[in-house]
Amino acid sequence: MVYLDFREHPDYKKFFTPNLELDFLMRYQGQCTPVECKATTGNAKSMSTVLKHPEKYHVASALKLGDYNVGRSDQLLTLPMYMAFLLTEV
Numbered sequence: 001m002v003y004l005d006f007r008e009h010p011d012y013k014k015f016f017t018p019n020l021e022l023d024f025l026m027r028y029q030g031q032c033t034p035v036e037c038k039a040t041t042g043n044a045k046s047m048s049t050v051l052k053h054p055e056k057y058h059v060a061s062a063l064k065l066g067d068y069n070v071g072r073s074d075q076l077l078t079l080p081m082y083m084a085f086l087l088t089e090v
Contacts (some may be wrong), residue, residue, distance in 0.1 A: 021046045028087065031060055037081070038066035051075050063087065 024035040036044040044064055050057045051074075061075045071078045079087075 020049060020054060022050070024088065026063075028061075028063065032058065033061060033063060033067065034059060035063045035087075037084075047076070087089065 004031050022034045023037045026033055026035055031061075034047050034050055036047045038044065047062050047064065050059050051062055054060060061077065064076055064078045065084050066078075068078045068080055070083070072082065
């Protein structure tokens with residue numbers, strides 16, 4: 001198991017909220033992007049919160065991986081889980 005402590009990172013406070021849970025953060029298309037992985041279809045409540053408050057979290061878009069077809073809804077790109085290996089920094 002790898003444990004990363006982001007508390008020393010200067011942007012840590014920007015993303016830390018006690019009731020906010022994001023699966024991953026990655027750099028996608030030059031931007032910090034939250035990634036939610038769902039075993040079943042469902043809502044990503046924390047991700048919705050982050051996307052509704054761009055002035056606080058400085059996030060313009062998000063990715064959701066799971067048992068879905070490829071799709072886009074506003075700021076959310078939805079991909080099937082098997083396409084995760086295609087996500088690279090560009």
